Structures are given as C-alpha cells and as structure tokens.
Amino acid sequence: MADTNLFLNRRAEVCAEAATINLMRKANRVLMLAVAACAAFAWGAQAQSSNTAGALEFSAYVSPTAAKPEPVRDFTFYVLTKSFEDIRHEIEEANGAPDRGKFIDGLKLSSELREWLKGHDTLDLTMPGTDKQITAEDIIHVPEFLVAYQRSNSGGVANGIPKPKYKDSDKTDHPEKYEKGRQEYLAALKKYAQAHPESVAGMELELDSINPAKKWAETQNNFKKRVNQQAPMLAQTKYLAAKVDTNLDGQARVGKLPAGNYWLSTLDLEAGAGDSRLKWDLPVTIEAGQTARIELTNLNSTETAKFK
Numbered sequence: 001m002a003d004t005n006l007f008l009n010r011r012a013e014v015c016a017e018a019a020t021i022n023l024m025r026k027a028n029r030v031l032m033l034a035v036a037a038c039a040a041f042a043w044g045a046q047a048q049s050s051n052t053a054g055a056l057e058f059s060a061y062v063s064p065t066a067a068k069p070e071p072v073r074d075f076t077f078y079v080l081t082k083s084f085e086d087i088r089h090e091i092e093e094a095n096g097a098p099d100r101g102k103f104i105d106g107l108k109l110s111s112e113l114r115e116w117l118k119g120h121d122t123l124d125l126t127m128p129g130t131d132k133q134i135t136a137e138d139i140i141h142v143p144e145f146l147v148a149y150q151r152s153n154s155g156g157v158a159n160g161i162p163k164p165k166y167k168d169s170d171k172t173d174h175p176e177k178y179e180k181g182r183q184e185y186l187a188a189l190k191k192y193a194q195a196h197p198e199s200v201a202g203m204e205l206e207l208d209s210i211n212p213a214k215k216w217a218e219t220q221n222n223f224k225k226r227v228n229q230q231a232p233m234l235a236q237t238k239y240l241a242a243k244v245d246t247n248l249d250g251q252a253r254v255g256k257l258p259a260g261n262y263w264l265s266t267l268d269l270e271a272g273a274g275d276s277r278l279k280w281d282l283p284v285t286i287e288a289g290q291t292a293r294i295e296l297t298n299l300n301s302t303e304t305a306k307f308k
Contacts, residue, residue, distance in 0.1 A: 052258060052259055052288050052289075053255075053256045053257055053258055053259065053286075053288065053289075054257055054258075054259055054286040054287050054288055054289060054290045054291060054292065055253065055254065055255040055256070055257060055286075055290075055291040055292070056079065056253065056254045056257060056262075056264070056284060056286060056291070056292050056293075056294070057251070057252070057253045057254075057291055057292070057293045057294075058077070058251070058252060058253075058264060058293065058294040058295065058296060059071070059246075059249070059250050059251045059252075059294075059295050059296065060072035060075065060077070060246055060250045060251075060252075060271065060280070060295075060296040060297075061250055061295070061296065061297050062271055062272065062273035062274075062276050062278050062297075062298065063273070063276060063297065063298045064273050064274025064275050064276050065274065065275050065276070067273075067274055069273075069297065070250075070273040070274075071246070071248070071249050071250025071251075072246055072250045072271040072273075072296070073246060073247070073248050073249075073250055074245055074246060074247075074248070075245065075246050075250075075266070075269075075271055076243055076244070076245050076266075076269070077243065077244055077245075077246065077252060077264060077265070077266060077280075078235065078236070078240060078242075078243045078264075078265045078266070078267055079240070079241045079242040079243065079244075079254055079257065079262050079263070079264060079265075080235055080239045080240060080241060080262060080263045080264075080265050081239045081240075081241050081260075081261075081262060081263075082235075082239040082263065083263045083265075083281055083283070084231065084235055084263065084265040084267055084268075084281045085281055085302070087231050087234055087235050087239060088227055088231045090234070091226075091227050091230050091231055091234060092223075092227055095223070095226060095227065095230075097223060098216075098219045098220055098223050100118075100123075100216075101118060103212075103216060103219060104117050104118055104123075104212075107212050107215075109144065109210060109212075110142065110143045110144060112141055112142040112143060113142050113143070113144050113145070113210075116138060116142055116145075117212070120133055123212050123213050123216045124211065124213035125204055125207040125208075125210070125211045125212070125213070126204050126205065126207055126208050126211050126213070127204070127213070128204075130204040130207075131200050131201050131202065131203055131204050134200060134203070134204075136190045136191075136193035136194045136200075137190065139189070139190070139193055139200070140186040140187075140189060140190045144207065144210055145203070145207075147206070148203045148204075148206035148207050149189075149193070149199075149200065149203050149206075151203075151206045152199075152202055152203040152205070152206050153199055153203075160192070161189075161192055161196075161199065162185060162188035162189050162192055163185075164181070164182070164185045165181050165184070165185065166178050166180075166181025166182055166185065228268060231267070231268065232267045232268055235265070235267055236267075241257060241262055242254045242257065257286045258286070259286050259287055259288040260285075260286060261283065261284075261285055261286075262283070262284050262285075262286060263281055263282065263283055263284065264280060264281075264282045264284050264294065264296070265280060265281045265282070266278075266279050266280050266281075276298065278298060278301040279301060279302050280296050280300070280301050280302060281302045282294065282296065282300055282302075
C-alpha cells in the first residue's frame with residue numbers, strides 16, 4: 001500500500017513538471033512573437049518616416065567689396081516653419097505699433113497744432129521745407145505758428161509787417177476793444193503773409209522747442225527694441241524645426257525634416273566678412289525622400305550693409 005502511494009505521488013510530480021515546461025514553452029513562443037511584432041512595427045515606422053522626411057544641405061558665403069566670397073564659418077542657422085519677417089509682423093500686431101494719432105493727442109501742444117499735425121505728413125516741425133506747408137491761414141489759426149512767425153520777423157527783418165495796436169491790459173479792462181484790435185491785427189498779418197511768402201521762410205527754426213520729432217523717434221525706437229527682443233525668442237520657441245552650425249567650409253546639413261515648407265534664417269544675426277554684413281530669411285521646400293540644396297550668397301540675402 002505504501003509503495004502504491006509513493007508511485008502515485010511521483011506520477012503527480014512528473015505530470016506537474018511536464019505541465020510547467022509546456023506552459024513555459026508557450027510563454028516563450030508568445031514572447032518571441034511579441035518581440036518580432038515590435039521589431040516589425042519599428043522597422044515599418046522607420047521606413048515610413050524615411051519615406052515622409054527629407055533633408056536640407058546648404059552653404060553660405062559672404063562677398064566683401066572687391067574681394068572673393070568667404071565661407072560663413074561656425075555660424076548658427078535656423079530652420080523655421082514661418083518666415084522670420086512674418087514673425088516680426090506677428091509680434092508688431094500683438095504689441096500694437098505706435099499709433100500716430102494717439103501720439104499726437106498726448107502732446108502738450110495747442111489743439112490747433114495737434115489738428116494741423118494730423119492733417120500733414122510730418123512730425124518734424126524743424127525739417128527744411130516745413131515752412132512750405134504752413135499757410136497764412138495756419139499762421140493766424142495755430143498759436144505756436146503765430147509766435148514763431150512773429151519771432152522770425154521781429155527786429156525789423158521784414159519791412160512793413162503789421163504791428164499789434166491793442167494792449168495786453170485791455171484784455172481785462174476793455175475785453176471788447178482788445179478782441180477787436182486783435183482780430184484787425186490778425187487779418188492784416190494774414191494779408192501781409194499772403195503777399196510776402198518770403199516772410200514765412202525760416203520760421204521753422206523757431207519751432208525747435210516744441211518739435212515732437214525726437215519724442216516720436218524715441219517712441220518708435222523703443223517699440224522696435226521690444227520687437228527685436230521678442231522675435232528671436234518666439235521664432236525658437238514656436239516656429240523652430242531645427243538649427244545647425246556651419247562647418248569651416250560654410251556648409252551644413254539638416255536631416256529628418258518632415259516634408260513641407262520652411263525658411264532658412266539667421267534670425268536677426270548678421271554674418272560678416274570684410275565690409276559686408278548679411279542676413280538670410282530664405283524659403284525652402286522639403287520633399288519626402290529628397291535632399292534640398294541651397295547656396296546662400298549676397299544675392300539672396302535679405303539685408304546687405306556696407307561698413308564705411
């Protein structure tokens with residue numbers, strides 16, 4: 001009886017071992033199939049990627065005046081999905097370029113002069129030729145022009161120019177007499193300016209103290225500085241597809257670019273050689289499985305500066 005139990009126990013152990021071995025074999029087969037499937041998927045993905053991607057090869061040269069082209073060495077180029085110039089415009093629209101009308105409204109000038117500035121294509125009152133835009137009507141209508149005209153023709157410079165006959169004290173004591181005398185003076189002055197246009201020449205020199213040109217230039221320059229600071233950052237955070245440095249021969253290559261339209265750009269950086277300073281923002285089309293080749297020179301640069 002004891003021998004029979006021993007036999008049965010041993011037989012059960014053998015069966016259990018066989019079942020375990022079969023289970024492990026099946027698990028190994030499943031694992032091998034899974035590995036093979038993953039490998040096939042990876043190969044297919046790689047093949048598909050290679051079929052839908054392309055490459056870009058380019059060289060960059062700068063030609064100084066009366067000299068041979070020099071390679072742009074060890075210089076970073078950026079492959080963007082949007083033109084850098086368009087990126088600048090995007091920032092300008094987002095920030096709001098300085099508004100000329102609002103700027104004029106904020107000037108501490110008479111309302112008459114602010115309206116005159118809005119109606120004329122100038123903010124530089126001292127620029128040569130400004131006097132040609134100022135009429136006799138403007139002189140008597142705009143307080144600042146009247147003062148400038150009077151100063152310009154003071155000291156006996158102009159013969160026969162009308163003199164005011166009213167007194168400042170009459171403005172309070174005899175306001176009606178003051179206003180009548182003032183209107184008569186302005187009418188005579190207008191008539192004189194119309195008959196003697198040479199008396200208007202040079203009056204712009206008397207407008208320097210109220211000239212808004214410098215303040216307008218500062219406003220525009222400050223805005224440009226903000227754009228110049230933000231544009232490269234936006235280009236690299238939102239529109240950057242790749243960046244690469246040129247070698248000592250001025251050559252570079254970018255691979256695995258998805259097919260599509262790009263711009264090869266130096267952002268706001270200049271590549272220089274001799275007296276030439278160049279920037280590029282050149283469109284390029286990448287086709288699947290193809291290599292696009294471009295040569296960057298002075299001819300296709302977006303900006304050429306010559307140092308004197």
